[in-house]
Amino acid sequence: MLATTSPISYRQLPLRLYQIGPKFRDELKTRFGLMRAKEFLMKDMYSFDVSEEKAGETYAIVSAAYDRLFKQLEVPFVKVNAATGMMGGSVSHEYHYISPVGEDTLLQCSSCGFAGNSEVLDVKPESPVSCPSCKGSDLKEVRGVEVAHTFVLGDKYSKPLGATFLNTSGKPQSLVMGCYGIGITRVIAAALEVLSSEQELYWPCLLAPYDVCLIGPKQGSKEQSAAELIENELLSKVGKLCGHQELLHDDRKELTIGKRLLEAKRLGHPLTIVVGAKAAQQDSPLLEVHLSKGEKLELDINEALKLVAEHSQHKKNLLNCSFLQDKEEYISQSAGQQH
Ligand SMILES: [Zn+2]
Structure with a gap:
C-alpha cells in the first residue's frame, strides 16, 4: 500500500500499522485444536522508519511492549534469537512457551534459563555448545510453541516494491521496515496447554472468562432458604468487588x-464459591471455595x-504492570538489548 500511494514525508514517520484479523493457512496436519489450525486469529504490525537506527528504536519499543504483555499473562516464556533467513532482515526474536507439544526445538540452559533456537546456536553433534548468556554447559533440548515473532526487515521488501518516503532533501528513499506478530488464538491454546491438567483448565489470570463462579443451593433442598440468603448477599458483594461482568x-x-461444580471445574474459573449445606449452619455459616489446581x-x-x-487486586496490578519495579528503567533496558 505504501508503495502505491504517493510518497510520504519523513515527517510522517515512524509509521506503525497493525491489524487483528483471521488468517487462513492450507495446513495439511491440523493438530492440537487452536494450536495449529487452518484458521487462526493473528495480530500483525508493520513499522516504517527513515533509517536502520530509527527502525532499531521502534524494534526496542515494540519488543518492550511484547515483553510486558507476556509477563502480564504470567505463563513462563522464553525469548530466543531467531534465524532471520526466510523473512530477511537483521534482528529477530521469537517468543516461545515451553511445552512437549511444541513444534520447535530449543536449547535451554539449566543454570540461567536462557534459551536459543538450535539453528541459531549452530549446534554441531561433536562439539558441546555453551550458554551464550552465562557460559554454562548444561544445555538441554526442550520443545517450544512459538507465540510471537519480531523482525527488523530493513529494506528487503520496500526496495523491490519501491516503497519510499521523501527525505529531508526531498529525495525519495527506501522505507526501513519491521514486522511484528502475535498468534492470538495460539497464545490462548498454548497457555491453557502449559498450565492445565487433564481434569481442570487453568487460565492465566487476565484471560479467564470470569473471575468468580457462584453456585447456590439446589431447588427443594432443606438448606435452600437459609443458603439463598447468603447467596444473594454474595451476589451483590462479590459483584461489587470484582465487577458484575466478572x-x-x-x-x-x-x-x-x-454437577454444577464439576462443570465449573472444567471451565477453570479462578474462584468457585459454593453455597451449600454448611452455609445453612446458623451460628457459623461456611462456604466451600474452590481455587484452580484442585x-x-x-x-x-x-x-x-x-x-x-x-x-x-492481583488483576489490577497485572494490568498496571506494577510487577515492573521501575517502568522507565525497564523500557530503556530493553532498548539496549537488541541482541
Ligand atoms: Zn546460561
Missing part, C-alpha cells in the same frame, strides 16, 4: 451442586470476600 452466577437450581477451602463469608478482593 461474576458467573450458576443459577441452574434444578441441578445438584456436584485446592479447596472452607471459609466464612468475610474470608471468601477477602479472597475475591485479593484476586481483583
